Amino acid sequence: MTLPRVLICGDLVWAHEESKQLFHGLADVVRMDSLDRADFFANLNQGGKYEGTVAIYRNNTSAEHVGVFDRALIEALPPGVRWIGHNGAGYDQIDVDACKKKGIIVSNTPVAVDDATATTALYLMISAFRHFSQGERSLRGGRWKSDISSSLTHDLTGKTLAILGLGGIGFRLAELARAFPMRIVYHSRKKVEGAPDWCEYFGQERLDEFLGLADVLSVHAPLRPDTEGLVSEEMIRKLKKGAILVNTARGKVIDEAALIRALEVGHLGAVGLDVYPNEPSVNPRLLDFPNATLLPHMGTETRDSQKKMEVRALTNIRDFLIKGKGIDIVPELRDLATKL
Ligand SMILES: O=C(O)C(=O)CO
Numbered sequence: 153m154t155l156p157r158v159l160i161c162g163d164l165v166w167a168h169e170e171s172k173q174l175f176h177g178l179a180d181v182v183r184m185d186s187l188d189r190a191d192f193f194a195n196l197n198q199g200g201k202y203e204g205t206v207a208i209y210r211n212n213t214s215a216e217h218v219g220v221f222d223r224a225l226i227e228a229l230p231p232g233v234r235w236i237g238h239n240g241a242g243y244d245q246i247d248v249d250a251c252k253k254k255g256i257i258v259s260n261t262p263v264a265v266d267d268a269t270a271t272t273a274l275y276l277m278i279s280a281f282r283h284f285s286q287g288e289r290s291l292r293g294g295r296w297k298s299d300i301s302s303s304l305t306h307d308l309t310g311k312t313l314a315i316l317g318l319g320g321i322g323f324r325l326a327e328l329a330r331a332f333p334m335r336i337v338y339h340s341r342k343k344v345e346g347a348p349d350w351c352e353y354f355g356q357e358r359l360d361e362f363l364g365l366a367d368v369l370s371v372h373a374p375l376r377p378d379t380e381g382l383v384s385e386e387m388i389r390k391l392k393k394g395a396i397l398v399n400t401a402r403g404k405v406i407d408e409a410a411l412i413r414a415l416e417v418g419h420l421g422a423v424g425l426d427v428y429p430n431e432p433s434v435n436p437r438l439l440d441f442p443n444a445t446l447l448p449h450m451g452t453e454t455r456d457s458q459k460k461m462e463v464r465a466l467t468n469i470r471d472f473l474i475k476g477k478g479i480d481i482v483p484e485l486r487d488l489a490t491k492l
Contacts, residue, residue: 159208180204189218189225207235207236226256241269243258265321286299287299311332323351335352337366385414
């Protein structure tokens with residue numbers, strides 16, 4: 153009997169054993185080793201080594217060889233491909249609209265990313281309030297703490313953390329920050345069902361009030377066409393002078409030029425960034441600001457979370473093979489999944 157193929161696009165690092173167990177007797181798991189898009193397609197087609205692929209596991213590093221899963225790639229996939237199991241919470245590298253038209257379901261890996269990404273945001277927030285990153289640069293430069301002005305640093309206790317997008321990561325950050333304690337407020341399109349009372353909701357009509365309260369605004373909105381530039385110049389201006397902006401979501405959710413202008417004029421007191429609009433390029437202007445704590449997109453870079461993410465992405469594919477569905481179908485495709 154020929155087993156259906158699951159194509160691993162981008163390396164599996166931690167979940168080799170789990171992969172064997174999940175797909176034993178169920179699928180032939182093949183590693184994609186194409187160095188470019190043309191070879192990728194050639195091998196997906198009849199006679200190619202990926203022929204018979206019904207599901208593709210992918211992570212963002214696969215883009216280095218075959219590019220992102222844009223419309224052109226999705227449209228060119230053979231009709232047998234029914235599922236893309238993305239390893240990552242953010243699936244902005246996949247054109248879900250093209251997938252919908254082609255009847256391909258996409259799953260992602262929420263929950264698995266929450267701890268690591270929330271602790272990254274927490275670190276950026278603490279460093280931004282306390283200027284720890286600048287302190288380390290001062291020490292490493294042989295200047296002990298002479299670069300630091302403690303009159304510009306603050307405790308977190310009693311400050312207000314404003315969360316833009318209360319999904320799993322935003323909520324985990326809220327739980328952590330509550331320990332200081334900080335006041336927690338959040339804004340999202342809808343009030344989050346089941347969110348505790350200590351997370352105060354500010355709807356669209358109270359957005360200005362929400363922004364005005366923030367000592368730190370932490371961004372947790374996914375990147376979609378309607379969220380690109382969501383944190384605009386106008387929004388940044390509504391933050392109080394000296395507020396902190398933290399981003400562990402996607403660089404393009406913030407208008408970067410507006411963020412830089414706000415740092416230049418001292419409207420923003422500090423920023424903590426893990427993500428940038430054109431990764432791995434970082435706008436060199438950002439490097440000039442001593443009050444910017446900058447990380448190279450390390451949000452989920454722990455072996456524990458990487459393993460949880462790999463297993464979760466593979467489990468969605470296994471569930472598709474067995475039951476025709478998975479638990480993490482992305483919101484845009486849930487309707488389509490119920491019709492299958
Ligand atoms: O899960 C994601 O979307 C990430 O950005 C991983 O770092």
